[in-house]
Amino acid sequence: DKAEIMKRLPRVVTILSSRAPEDRALIKSVFQSIVQMPPQGFGSVSSNLPRVRQTELLTPVELMGLLHHAEREIGLKNTVAAIQICFSMTDVYRSEVLAAVLNQISEDQNLPMLFMRTVIMAVSTYKSLSGYVARNLLSRLITKKIWQNPPLWDGFILCAKQTAPSSFGALIQLPKDQLREVVSRQPDLRTGLVEYLTTKAGGNRARLAS
Numbered sequence: 001d002k003a004e005i006m007k008r009l010p011r012v013v014t015i016l017s018s019r020a021p022e023d024r025a026l027i028k029s030v031f032q033s034i035v036q037m038p039p040q041g042f043g044s045v046s047s048n049l050p051r052v053r054q055t056e057l058l059t060p061v062e063l064m065g066l067l068h069h070a071e072r073e074i075g076l077k078n079t080v081a082a083i084q085i086c087f088s089m090t091d092v093y094r095s096e097v098l099a100a101v102l103n104q105i106s107e108d109q110n111l112p113m114l115f116m117r118t119v120i121m122a123v124s125t126y127k128s129l130s131g132y133v134a135r136n137l138l139s140r141l142i143t144k145k146i147w148q149n150p151p152l153w154d155g156f157i158l159c160a161k162q163t164a165p166s167s168f169g170a171l172i173q174l175p176k177d178q179l180r181e182v183v184s185r186q187p188d189l190r191t192g193l194v195e196y197l198t199t200k201a202g203g204n205r206a207r208l209a210s
Contacts, residue, residue: 010070068112095126116155134166
C-alpha cells in the first residue's frame with residue numbers, strides 16, 4: 001500500500017549511487033509505476049494506470065516531497081539524481097504540478113537542503129513558473145529567514161538573479177544587511193533594484209543610500 005511504498009522507496013533509490021544507466025532506467029520505471037498521472041489541469045484521471053489501484057499510488061507531489069524529506073537517508077547525490085529523473089517525466093511533472101511541489105515543500109519548518117536547487121531547476125525548465133517563484137515563493141522564504149542557512153541562502157541569491165526583475169519586490173523585503181549582501185554578490189542586480197526602488201517607493205532614499 002501507499003505507506004509501505006513510502007517507507008521502502010528511499011532505500012530503493014539508493015541504487016542510483018552506482019551511476020549506471022540501467023539503474024537510472026530502473027528507478028524511472030519504478031517511479032512511473034507508483035505515481036498516478038496528474039489529471040489534466042487537475043481534472044480527470046488518466047485511465048492508463050498501472051496494475052496498482054489509484055488509491056495506492058503516490059501523487060507526483062508526494063513522490064517529490066518524499067525524495068526531499070528523505071535526502072539524508074538517500075544521500076544528496078542520489079537525491080539529486082532521483083529529482084532529475086522526476087523532471088525527465090514531463091508528462092507527470094508539468095509546470096502546475098511543480099508549482100504545487102514547491103508550494104508544499106516551502107511550508108516545511110526545516111527546508112530540505114536541496115530545495116533551492118529544485119526551485120532553480122523548475123524555473124529553468126518552465127519559464128512560466130518565474131512569476132510565481134519571484135513574487136510568492138521568495139517572499140515566503142524571507143519570512144523564514146533563509147539567510148540563516150548558508151547553502152539555501154546561496155540558492156536564494158541565484159534564484160533572485162534568475163527571476164529578476166520580477167524578484168525585486170521580494171528582495172526589498174530583506175533586512176538591510178542581507179539586501180547589501182545580495183547586491184555585493186550579484187552586482188548586476190544593483191541598477192535594476194535602484195530603479196525599482198526609485199519608482200516603487202518614490203525614492204526610498206534611506207534604503208538606496210545603504
